[in-house]
Amino acid sequence: MFFKFNSNKMFFYFILFFSTLISISSNSWLGCWIGLEINLLSFIPLISNSKNLLSSEAALKYFLIQSIASINFLFTILLKLILMKNFEMNSIFSILINSSMLMKMGSTPFHFWFPNIIEGLSWFNCFIFMTWQKISPMILLSYYLNNNFILLISLFNVIIGTLGSFNQTSLRKIMTFSSINNLGWILMSLMISNNLWLFYFFSYSFFLSITCFMFNMFNMFFINQLFIMNMNYLIKFSLFINFLSLSGLPPFLGFFPKWIVINFLIYNNFFMICFFFIMMSLIMMFIYIRIMYSSIMMNYLKNKWFKFFIKNNQLLLINFFNLISISGMILSTFFFF
DSSP states (O other): OOSOOOHHHHHHHHHHHHHHHHHHHOSSHHHHHHHHHHHHHHHHHHHOOTTOHHHHHHHHHHHHHHHHHHHHHHHHHHHHHHTTTOGGGHHHHHHHHHHHHHHHHTOTTSOTHHHHHHTTSOHHHHHHHHTGGGHHHHHHHHHTOOHHHHHHHHHHHHHHHHHTTTTOOBHHHHHHHHHHHHHHHHHHHHHHOHHHHHHHHHHHHHHHHHHHHHHHHTTOOBTHHHHHSOOOHHHHHHHHHHHHHHHTOTTSTTHHHHHHHHHHHHHTTOHHHHHHHHHHHHHHHHHHHHHHHHHHHSOOOOOTTOOOOOOHHHHHHHHHHHHHHHHHHHHHHHHHO
């Protein structure tokens, strides 16, 4: 199972879901802050595990970092209420609010806690952490954007997300830096339009869910497990397709939202930023291909006693996802043009 059904866990997942809705549907900054706090307090019991020291450490680190970001956010909104009549300070307020939201998401330059915490999480919690937990900070960020600041931050996200992926052996850390890289694209799409942001975010979440589901299914956490494990070649091919889609290679569906962002950057004469975005995307693709190349091409020991038993319905589900990834680009052209 992707995650075990448990009454306590289901209760906290329910609160996690509704706290995001509270935060994004609130009509005051204080209401947004309350939603973020409930979200934080509901996610901590989900990631903490008394039997695992890494999980306990991750929960504590997550609580401390998110608390600092929340204090910063609360301080800024209270300062804004006190100094409401002084409109000259609007840019400072926007940078402070944006910074606290970026800290909540694990964006650069506040990303140092992100890879450390992810090491202590299960694949399902990793998926929630890299997708759902970004929704409310993103939407709050869109209310009070400082365009020049976010433009710079998105550029740094793309660069650091790519450079951080080098020499990583942990799959969770690679997915974390991939998330930081994609956050740069998501922030750029947020500056363009809310619809594009939603489209990019949901397509990224879809590819990430397939990757996390497959890694969870085979209990894989490190690169060497990809070629030591006695895996079906179809599964390796599925992972390869998904990684290429995640990096944004043209025939796959993952390229489509990136294509729209690149188009916008070229039309608005952001040539240098566009160049950096494309180059970093290519380097990220190289990192993904390097992982899959070693797992497919390397000779590895086949242990007779070490077998994988894949259910037919799981294999069908994986093949269905692959079909969407490959044919998604062709289908999307019918819908959008």
